[in-house]
Amino acid sequence: MIRRVDARPIRELMANILVIDDDPIQCRLSEEMLKTHGFEPFIAASGAEGLALLESENIQAVILDLVMPEMDGMTVLSEMRTRNFTQPVIVQTAQPAIENIISAIRLGASDFFSKPIAPERMIISLQNALKRFELENCLRTETHRQKGALSFKDMAAKSPAMKKSIAHGEKAAVTQIPVLIEGEAGTGRDMMARAIHHHAKRGGKPFIALNCSTLDEHELDKMLFGGEGQKKTAFEQAQGGTLYLDEIGALSMELQGKLLALFTGKQLSTSADDHAPLDVRLICATSKRLLNLTKQKQFREDLYYRLNIFPVYMPPLRDRAEDIPDLISHFVTKFSVAEGRRIDGCTPEALIMLTQYEWPGNVRQLENAVYRAILLSEDGHLTPNEFPQIQTSLQGAEKLRSALKSMSPQAAPAHIDAATPQVMPLKPKAQPTKDRFLSDDGRVNNLAQVEKDLIEFALKKHSGKMSAVARALGIGRSTLYRKLKEYGLETDQSNAA
Numbered sequence: 001m002i003r004r005v006d007a008r009p010i011r012e013l014m015a016n017i018l019v020i021d022d023d024p025i026q027c028r029l030s031e032e033m034l035k036t037h038g039f040e041p042f043i044a045a046s047g048a049e050g051l052a053l054l055e056s057e058n059i060q061a062v063i064l065d066l067v068m069p070e071m072d073g074m075t076v077l078s079e080m081r082t083r084n085f086t087q088p089v090i091v092q093t094a095q096p097a098i099e100n101i102i103s104a105i106r107l108g109a110s111d112f113f114s115k116p117i118a119p120e121r122m123i124i125s126l127q128n129a130l131k132r133f134e135l136e137n138c139l140r141t142e143t144h145r146q147k148g149a150l151s152f153k154d155m156a157a158k159s160p161a162m163k164k165s166i167a168h169g170e171k172a173a174v175t176q177i178p179v180l181i182e183g184e185a186g187t188g189r190d191m192m193a194r195a196i197h198h199h200a201k202r203g204g205k206p207f208i209a210l211n212c213s214t215l216d217e218h219e220l221d222k223m224l225f226g227g228e229g230q231k232k233t234a235f236e237q238a239q240g241g242t243l244y245l246d247e248i249g250a251l252s253m254e255l256q257g258k259l260l261a262l263f264t265g266k267q268l269s270t271s272a273d274d275h276a277p278l279d280v281r282l283i284c285a286t287s288k289r290l291l292n293l294t295k296q297k298q299f300r301e302d303l304y305y306r307l308n309i310f311p312v313y314m315p316p317l318r319d320r321a322e323d324i325p326d327l328i329s330h331f332v333t334k335f336s337v338a339e340g341r342r343i344d345g346c347t348p349e350a351l352i353m354l355t356q357y358e359w360p361g362n363v364r365q366l367e368n369a370v371y372r373a374i375l376l377s378e379d380g381h382l383t384p385n386e387f388p389q390i391q392t393s394l395q396g397a398e399k400l401r402s403a404l405k406s407m408s409p410q411a412a413p414a415h416i417d418a419a420t421p422q423v424m425p426l427k428p429k430a431q432p433t434k435d436r437f438l439s440d441d442g443r444v445n446n447l448a449q450v451e452k453d454l455i456e457f458a459l460k461k462h463s464g465k466m467s468a469v470a471r472a473l474g475i476g477r478s479t480l481y482r483k484l485k486e487y488g489l490e491t492d493q494s495n496a497a
Ligand SMILES: Nc1ncnc2c1ncn2[C@@H]1O[C@H](COP(=O)(O)OP(=O)(O)OP(=O)(O)O)[C@@H](O)[C@H]1O
Pocket: 154, 155, 156, 157, 184, 185, 186, 187, 188, 189, 190, 191, 192, 327, 330, 363, 364, 367
């Protein structure tokens, strides 16, 4: 069971705060204060250095000194606006003239402090600024989603793996060529497709999405290539824009052939039979490796090479735990607003638990888990108890891990060519059993000797009980007595029972 401690919101625990100040002592003080309160400080000794860090790092808020040589705080503020940095900025200065305060606020500063600053006041100001920033971000993303204008900036991407995917997406956006998005379900393939569309010249034109695995073949055929009752095909609807085909690997061989014919023919035949040149950018997504499907003859190789011109890979969430806090923060804001609940965020234990989980359903599963947790929460904080399924699953995995640990360690696997042959201990060679019909010197025993040995064996086996021995040998008791006398066996081993 995970112990419950304080419940600081994630944004506070993980936020990257940039301090821009030319005074090294003030920088050290700010750094210590931020670390003590669980923030991640980034320090810049000049305005230029600060702007460079804003470009390269994922900064959530800035503490800015106004009086600095070369580039002063006001110039940094206006440069931030010009470059479209929307992070909250808390200004601090040793010269709090009223005109400075007004100018800084006009340039977008969220708060203003005169030095020396009481750390508690600065922390409260940061908390409020971050809360507002998170709300603004969430509102912006959801507005973009509703307007069909999702951009790369709307995607949580702190991890190197996601940064790489977004860099590929940005490159794909400036071209017109087909894109193939590969990744497990729930990794954000749809979001990536929409961002590529939005950033391309076609942004603002239609974006039509179809899922090839959820529609039956007849329906899909009609929607893609037309048929009775279908006023406009998906291609016609997407004309000038983008057609997004999710789970393209599920397309039947017949429909694959039709799609290939479209590529070669480049003509859109409408139901009204007027022909227009095809101007649709195709973005496909798949959770199965298309290359493997081609090897298994389930996907046409010629079509594969047409679609896989610009691949973009969406990494599973388990390979990018750094993105989890931002995603949770976004979902908490989104759903608590939607549900009219005041939820502050996750406790540190819950956050640790959620970053340890494997998330087989990726971001989609995390989104649903946060939504459920918000509905379960009673005191405005999300603790591990609000994620019962994740808790149970991790506890099960922990039990399995400790059971495996207690088992004897296995030998490290070796390549078959390098493995030394295992020498099995040889069983001691069995001694040949003496043939019961042979004497010690190898001659065949005579009949009397065999009969005597047999009677002796039966006497031992039945503990000398005469009636049992006679029954076992198939002779009468009087014959048995006679033979015992004959072979000199009647004394010690026999009894009358
Ligand atoms: N990087 C991200 N930042 C913010 N939200 C994300 C991100 N990736 C995914 N999401 C959200 O997670 C959910 C699932 O994403 P999306 O629909 O794009 O996934 P998918 O790979 O197409 O899978 P599915 O087939 O389940 O829809 C969506 O609500 C999406 O907005």
